[in-house]
Amino acid sequence: MKVRIGHERNTAIADLLDRALNKGVVLWGEATISLAGVDLVYVGLKVLVSSVETAQRMRSVHASDVALLGRRGA
Amino acid sequence: MTMLYVYGIVDSPRFDRTSLKGHDGADVFAVPCGDCAAVASDLSRRTIAPSPRSVWLHEHVLDTLMRRHAVLPLRFATIVPDAGMLRNRLRPMHRALAGDLRRLRGKIEFALRVTNIHAGWLHAGDAERDGAAAQVLPPGTRYLRAKAERWRERTAGEDAARRIERELRRHLDPVAENAVWALATRSATLTASYLVERKEVSAFVAAVVDARACHPALDVSCTGPWAPYSFVTVRPPEAW
Numbered sequence: 001m002k003v004r005i006g007h008e009r010n011t012a013i014a015d016l017l018d019r020a021l022n023k024g025v026v027l028w029g030e031a032t033i034s035l036a037g038v039d040l041v042y043v044g045l046k047v048l049v050s051s052v053e054t055a056q057r058m059r060s061v062h063a064s065d066v067a068l069l070g071r072r073g074a
Numbered sequence: 075m076t077m078l079y080v081y082g083i084v085d086s087p088r089f090d091r092t093s094l095k096g097h098d099g100a101d102v103f104a105v106p107c108g109d110c111a112a113v114a115s116d117l118s119r120r121t122i123a124p125s126p127r128s129v130w131l132h133e134h135v136l137d138t139l140m141r142r143h144a145v146l147p148l149r150f151a152t153i154v155p156d157a158g159m160l161r162n163r164l165r166p167m168h169r170a171l172a173g174d175l176r177r178l179r180g181k182i183e184f185a186l187r188v189t190n191i192h193a194g195w196l197h198a199g200d201a202e203r204d205g206a207a208a209q210v211l212p213p214g215t216r217y218l219r220a221k222a223e224r225w226r227e228r229t230a231g232e233d234a235a236r237r238i239e240r241e242l243r244r245h246l247d248p249v250a251e252n253a254v255w256a257l258a259t260r261s262a263t264l265t266a267s268y269l270v271e272r273k274e275v276s277a278f279v280a281a282v283v284d285a286r287a288c289h290p291a292l293d294v295s296c297t298g299p300w301a302p303y304s305f306v307t308v309r310p311p312e313a314w
Contacts, residue, residue, distance in 0.1 A: 011297060015185035015298075018185070018265070019147075019185070019300055019304065020133060020147070020303065021129075021150050022149075023147075023149065024146075024303045024306060025083065025147065025174075026149050026309070026310055027080070027148065027152055027310055028163070
């Protein structure tokens with residue numbers, strides 16, 4: 001069960017995006033572009049488009065998904 | 075063309091969650107590599123959109139496996155053509171992967187976010203007073219004063235953030251294994267990743283509640299547990 005303390009509506013998904021899109025083990029150091037519809041370009045290990053920008057874009061596009069996740073994760 | 079979507083690395087060549095489903099409802103399976111394994115599922119496309127649903131699914135697979143195994147999370151959207159290529163990629167990283175698996179066994183990550191730290195940064199009265207006085211100054215002087223003021227505000231903000239970090243760390247660090255803090259100056263947000271032993275989760279949550287109670291002016295949020303994304307140290311061979 002996930003713990004959420006003092007979070008706003010989208011804090012959990014923002015925290016997860018910060019991690020899943022920017023951190024974790026990277027198998028290829030160069031040109032990992034497997035994300036459909038998002039201009040994520042890696043040069044070496046540096047992400048040029050931050051997950052925060054990605055999250056903001058996603059919030060507008062996938063508002064219904066966020067609402068669904070809020071129910072699932074509650 | 076069927077690809078492999080890879081979720082993470084586990085500390086065993088196999089796992090018994092045959093009912094675990096990944097993207098598109100595909101079965102999750104192990105791709106053994108030495109004494110560990112990559113966790114993967116078939117994917118009938120070459121890309122995947124990072125929707126909240128798909129990113130949560132990535133995390134759900136890792137979260138399920140973490141109950142029985144040490145798990146290293148892979149970055150979302152790691153997709154490879156086949157198991158052979160995946161093994162070729164993992165082989166030279168094996169020792170480093172095994173080291174991280176040993177170090178992170180039984181530990182999970184919490185995310186901390188402090189979002190109103192700029193409240194004490196700006197001295198609005200000073201800014202207004204200076205602004206009125208500045209109207210009579212030459213443009214060059216006004217420019218330099220404004221630049222100096224921005225620098226002063228930024229420095230004061232960073233000092234305040236460091237103080238807040240020290241205060242919160244006093245509550246949280248004693249019950250955590252490791253922590254990484256960062257300040258996003260543009261959004262005036264302090265973020266932290268905490269590595270916590272599973273048996274210390276209750277103590278950590280209590281410490282967060284305690285910290286919030288001791289600092290009611292701060293807006294502190296905490297989410298987790300997550301897979302330990304922020305604490306993997308292994309790098310791909312070309313980055314060595």
